[in-house]
Amino acid sequence: MTTAPRAIGLPVGRLPRQTRRRSSGEHLWRWGMMLPILALLIGMTLLPLCALLILSFSNVTWQNARPILTSAGLANFAALLHDSLFLASIRNTLVFAAAAVSIEIVLGLVLALALGAVRRGKDFYTTAFMLPILLPGIVIGAIWALMYNPDFGIVDASLGALGLPAHDWLGNPGTALGAIVAVDVWHWTPFCFLLLYAAVESLPTDVFEAARIDGASAWQRCRYIALPLLAPTILVVLAFRAIIAFKVFDEVYLLTSGGPGTTTEVVSLTIYRRFFVEDHAGSGAAMSIVAFLVLGAVTLAAMRMIRKRQAR
Amino acid sequence: MLKLLAAALLACLSTAVLAAEPPITIAAPQTPWFGGFHHIVDEYQKDTGNTVHLEVSPFDGLLAKERAAVRSGQSPYAILIFQVQNFVEFYAGGFLQPLTAIDPKFRLDPQVYTFDDTVFWNPTTGRCERDGGILMSVPVNPNVPVLYYRADLYAQHHLPVPQTFDQLLANAKTLNAPPRIYGFVQRGDRGTLNIGWDFLPYLYGFGGDILGDQKQGDFKVVLNSPRALAALQFYVKLAHEAGHPNPASVTQAEVIQDLVTGRAAQAMITVAGAAQMDDPDKSAVVGKIAYAETPHAAGQVSEPPLGHWLGGIPHNLPADQQKAAMAFLAWFQTGKAQMDYARAGSPPVRRDVLTSSLANDPHFGWMRPLAESLQHARQPFFTKDAPGLAAVFDLKLNQALAGELTPAAALNQAAHAMEDILQKDGYKTGILPDLKE
Numbered sequence: 001m002t003t004a005p006r007a008i009g010l011p012v013g014r015l016p017r018q019t020r021r022r023s024s025g026e027h028l029w030r031w032g033m034m035l036p037i038l039a040l041l042i043g044m045t046l047l048p049l050c051a052l053l054i055l056s057f058s059n060v061t062w063q064n065a066r067p068i069l070t071s072a073g074l075a076n077f078a079a080l081l082h083d084s085l086f087l088a089s090i091r092n093t094l095v096f097a098a099a100a101v102s103i104e105i106v107l108g109l110v111l112a113l114a115l116g117a118v119r120r121g122k123d124f125y126t127t128a129f130m131l132p133i134l135l136p137g138i139v140i141g142a143i144w145a146l147m148y149n150p151d152f153g154i155v156d157a158s159l160g161a162l163g164l165p166a167h168d169w170l171g172n173p174g175t176a177l178g179a180i181v182a183v184d185v186w187h188w189t190p191f192c193f194l195l196l197y198a199a200v201e202s203l204p205t206d207v208f209e210a211a212r213i214d215g216a217s218a219w220q221r222c223r224y225i226a227l228p229l230l231a232p233t234i235l236v237v238l239a240f241r242a243i244i245a246f247k248v249f250d251e252v253y254l255l256t257s258g259g260p261g262t263t264t265e266v267v268s269l270t271i272y273r274r275f276f277v278e279d280h281a282g283s284g285a286a287m288s289i290v291a292f293l294v295l296g297a298v299t300l301a302a303m304r305m306i307r308k309r310q311a312r
Numbered sequence: 313m314l315k316l317l318a319a320a321l322l323a324c325l326s327t328a329v330l331a332a333e334p335p336i337t338i339a340a341p342q343t344p345w346f347g348g349f350h351h352i353v354d355e356y357q358k359d360t361g362n363t364v365h366l367e368v369s370p371f372d373g374l375l376a377k378e379r380a381a382v383r384s385g386q387s388p389y390a391i392l393i394f395q396v397q398n399f400v401e402f403y404a405g406g407f408l409q410p411l412t413a414i415d416p417k418f419r420l421d422p423q424v425y426t427f428d429d430t431v432f433w434n435p436t437t438g439r440c441e442r443d444g445g446i447l448m449s450v451p452v453n454p455n456v457p458v459l460y461y462r463a464d465l466y467a468q469h470h471l472p473v474p475q476t477f478d479q480l481l482a483n484a485k486t487l488n489a490p491p492r493i494y495g496f497v498q499r500g501d502r503g504t505l506n507i508g509w510d511f512l513p514y515l516y517g518f519g520g521d522i523l524g525d526q527k528q529g530d531f532k533v534v535l536n537s538p539r540a541l542a543a544l545q546f547y548v549k550l551a552h553e554a555g556h557p558n559p560a561s562v563t564q565a566e567v568i569q570d571l572v573t574g575r576a577a578q579a580m581i582t583v584a585g586a587a588q589m590d591d592p593d594k595s596a597v598v599g600k601i602a603y604a605e606t607p608h609a610a611g612q613v614s615e616p617p618l619g620h621w622l623g624g625i626p627h628n629l630p631a632d633q634q635k636a637a638m639a640f641l642a643w644f645q646t647g648k649a650q651m652d653y654a655r656a657g658s659p660p661v662r663r664d665v666l667t668s669s670l671a672n673d674p675h676f677g678w679m680r681p682l683a684e685s686l687q688h689a690r691q692p693f694f695t696k697d698a699p700g701l702a703a704v705f706d707l708k709l710n711q712a713l714a715g716e717l718t719p720a721a722a723l724n725q726a727a728h729a730m731e732d733i734l735q736k737d738g739y740k741t742g743i744l745p746d747l748k749e
Contacts, residue, residue: 059736062383062405062407063406064406065382065383065406065407066406067383084725151573151575166491168558168561171557171558171560171561172557173560173714173715173716176561256561257502258502259501259710260500260560261560261710261711261713261714261715262711263714263716273703276372276376276379277375277376277503277699277703278504278699278700278703279379279401279699279700280700
């Protein structure tokens with residue numbers, strides 16, 4: 001923009017009136033075009049967030065069927081520091097997300113690389129791998145609740161066929177969280193696989209061919225060529241999955257409802273209970289804000305990693 | 313064809329003429345007694361020609377829907393069926409229309425139980441009081457736990473029906489042969505009065521309590537008392553010595569499932585589950601289950617908790633809908649309706665039906681223990697903070713049963729959390745000294 005005025009001998013920053021008018025018209029036009037999406041952003045995202053923020057600093061009571069909001073200051077946030085259930089839910093959610101996402105990415109990558117090397121039947125395998133992600137969470141919960149049932153579930157029946165004793169996977173505090181991670185891995189590995197498979201299919205074949213001619217082994221080609229080239233996609237998948245995993249609700253709600261004890265309590269479940277069962281809107285809002293900040297921090301860290309990687 | 317059309321038209325016209333009230337919708341819970349309620353709604357429609365729609369929801373979902381309904385401009389439901397732990401929230405919040413404000417002549421039939429007077433509300437004192445209180449709801453179901461036991465196994469092992477907890481434990485140990493059959497199965501999962509409600513017969517039966525004399529305005533937390541500790545220690549011992557291997561995750565539906573499949577020799581659950589025991593389509597133990605009052609510790613009395621359901625009418629409803637809702641509630645409390653309700657498998661709310669000749673039928677063996685239990689059953693919470701208190705109660709009990717906390721630590725932590733909730737809401741509260749952990 002600054003080179004054009006110089007070219008016709010005008011001082012920088014001073015445009016002919018006609019150009020200025022056209023420029024401000026364009027400006028208006030741009031803002032006008034952006035207005036619907038801005039209104040949508042404000043209405044659907046910022047306003048609810050503001051309402052949540054106000055609620056988090058308030059106590060809500062009801063009198064004569066009308067809500068009465070009183071200021072709670074920072075009390076709702078301070079109480080979270082001593083809320084053993086909320087702290088357990090944060091810890092469990094982080095463990096769950098770390099375990100589930102890392103297993104899913106490793107499995108998804110292995111499946112993507114394996115399918116990349118397959119010559120026939122790719123469509124069949126892709127469709128088969130995709131099936132779990134097509135099922136609604138409620139169906140997945142019901143299926144796995146039946147499969148894990150210690151009395152008639154297929155998991156223990158299979159163990160029994162191998163001569164191993166039956167085990168209450170969801171009822172035992174030692175295995176409940178692991179059992180839910182397994183369900184999540186089954187559910188979400190196809191998502192990781194799909195994104196990584198698209199990246200694997202777009203890898204340049206000539207580089208691999210050159211490496212093979214140079215005597216690189218299959219492991220070396222994978223370690224030194226495929227993985228570095230796939231790294232940006234892996235980071236994107238990691239970010240997506242970490243965000244989704246942090247919000248896990250349906251699987252836990254249907255399989256264990258957070259128990260036994262607090263072993264499978266996750267943030268979304270605690271927030272749901274605090275809001276809708278215990279009817280403590282202020283406390284629920286404070287939890288939501290904290291969860292939002294944690295999730296925001298995870299997302300920002302992931303984005304920063306992706307940008308750094310891309311800059312290299 | 314024309315004849316058919318004419319008949320259909322006639323049927324429609326006759327229904328419309330017969331119907332005295334506009335159609336209403338009832339928000340109802342998906343519970344073990346729902347089958348009987350569904351039946352009685354059908355009977356009401358046949359009897360009166362009035363139309364009633366049922367919107368059935370699971371436990372947690374129902375409460376959220378009902379809260380949204382009474383807090384909105386106009387409730388989509390003419391009758392809310394809510395569990396007793398939420399009644400103060402609905403009464404004190406001004407969400408329900410007093411029944412006598414809709415029909416000044418309406419009175420609760422003297423044969424209908426008032427369940428610790430939880431159907432009345434005195435807005436001046438903020439308490440449930442018959443004297444000075446206003447009638448706010450009609451009881452819909454008397455949810456009281458009773459002891460279910462396998463009469464055939466008791467006979468086989470020559471076991472006495474347990475009066476005390478020690479006898480219960482001894483019987484449970486005798487019958488315990490896992491994994492084929494568990495001596496006793498407990499509902500140990502947590503929610504808002506899941507394990508809590510399961511534990512209350514033990515707490516009361518050992519002479520303990522959660523709060524002080526709530527009806528007199530004393531909300532001091534007494535849960536961390538030595539008696540409560542003895543009750544929780546026994547509860548955990550029963551689970552570990554004669555129960556399910558992972559009791560902290562067992563739901564009410566699973567307890568019922570264990571009973572009907574013959575996996576449980578005994579359990580203490582809601583009397584409403586009895587209908588399924590003799591259903592040949594669902595049960596492998598038809599005619600083998602008997603019922604008794606919940607046991608107690610030596611020197612104490614059996615005191616089961618109330619967990620009944622009430623039916624109320626929202627404040628934000630047009631007058632004709634409120635009148636139609638009243639018509640249903642008035643019909644529901646009649647002797648004839650309650651007798652049909654009992655025959656359909658749901659525990660009735662009338663004294664004369666519970667003590668009628670129907671109770672002599674072995675198929676209704678739960679009636680006598682229920683009638684006896686209702687004489688001294690009591691309401692655990694008389695505060696609008698009941699959902700929060702119940703959640704804390706359940707969490708800590710569940711942690712104790714799962715082995716995350718010792719019984720003493722669980723009771724201490726629950727007591728402190730409860731005191732905190734009550735204090736914030738301005739109740740006159742306090743706490744006992746901590747139990748030694």
